[in-house]
Amino acid sequence: MQIKDLEYFVKLAELQNFTQVAQYFKVSQPTITYAIKRVEEALDGQLIQRDQSHHAISLTPDGAQFSAHAKHILNELQVARIEIKNNARAKIFLGLPPIIGNYYFPQYIPQLNQARLIQYLHTHSRGSEYLLSQLLAGELNLALLATSTQLDAQALKLIPLAQKSFGIIVSQQHPLAKRDSVAFSEIADEDFVALDEGFVHTAVFDVLTASSGHKPNIIYQTDDVNILKKMVSQNAGIALLTDLAVTPNDDVKLLRIKNDDLPSFKIYLAYRHDYILAPIEQQFVAIFTQKAH
The missing domain is CATH 3.40.190.290 (D-Maltodextrin-Binding Protein; domain 2)
Structure with missing residues (x-):
């Protein structure tokens, strides 16, 4: 089973039509057929129910379950690709909302400058909701986020920094x-x-x-x-x-x-639980963590 096989299967689960999937990926229909067969053989189960008369398919219960897993696998691969690409640039990709960037973040600049981390900062300034989606998608490695509700502590490592009114x-x-x-x-x-x-x-x-x-x-x-x-x-x-x-x-x-x-207006430093911080990112997080305590 190949990564491309998973992509074919996820699209087939969405469109439920071999011809449309083949057209989407610009490949022959047998290519899709053989890919799905490889997936089923690798899992030792039937994932789709074929309707030969209408050239359409439906997912079996196992197929519906595996579709959710396959989407998650492909998403994690995409996040990994982005992380590896970002790490190669030796940058700290930081989400920084305008209010936090203007009125909270400056107090950390002297320490960041002393640690020679300013040169590695690559900031993205948008609202916290947008930056949170970028963080979860792997487009950002770290973010200072404001929230009035609870953030997903299972997906994110959250370091509380401040609470305002x-x-x-x-x-x-x-x-x-x-x-x-x-x-x-x-x-x-x-x-x-x-x-x-x-x-x-x-x-x-x-x-x-x-x-x-x-x-x-x-x-x-x-x-x-x-x-x-x-x-x-x-x-x-x-x-x-x-x-x-x-x-x-x-x-x-x-x-x-x-x-x-x-x-209240709560400020957190956040990164994904499954993300391994690079050395310069560890330094960055340490500065915020020490000051928070």
Whole structure:
């Protein structure tokens, strides 16, 4: 049985038609037939039920079970190919969300520079949800991730780094700026500026709208936190934002949200459980681990 045989089988399980699979891979139909036969012989079982009159097939129970295994095997092979390719480049492929990159990561730069690791960093800046998918797919080896929920501890090695709060930011000229806290239900009629999908803020915003029974009007969405804060400072709207991203130089007021069940902004350093860290990655992780403790 060859790797290509697995690819043929997975596609056949999807399309359930020999002719279509042959056309997809641009090979002859007998090539697909012999490949499936090799797989069945290697496993000593019948994986497909052939319908000779209609040139179609259906999976047997064993075939359905093996299809799930074959998909997992092919995915792991793809991840391994990417890992080997990345390791050959002697780079630290790091997922770094914008908020963490701008307001949390800089505190580690002196130590990373002293360890001469800065030159190896190759960062990808996107929302945490997208970076998590890239990490699991093997496109990234390490990621600093923000989450308001539990991450998959079976698939990922998670090192907790920090925990911050969410609040509402308003312009200093906004009537709410006279207050220190606000219930989400009180601001249901306000216009909101929001971060794009893929940021942890989106999930928290959905939690707040569901618990309050109100869905505020979002007038603008952006992937740039500085643009969001500028629009709020100009009184274009208000926004949900972690206190990590609010600095004394921002012309906004941060209000605490009155909600006992409000999720927190948790920051983790994450990598796959089955990934073996290269020496430079071990150094990188050690710096974050030591500071976290």
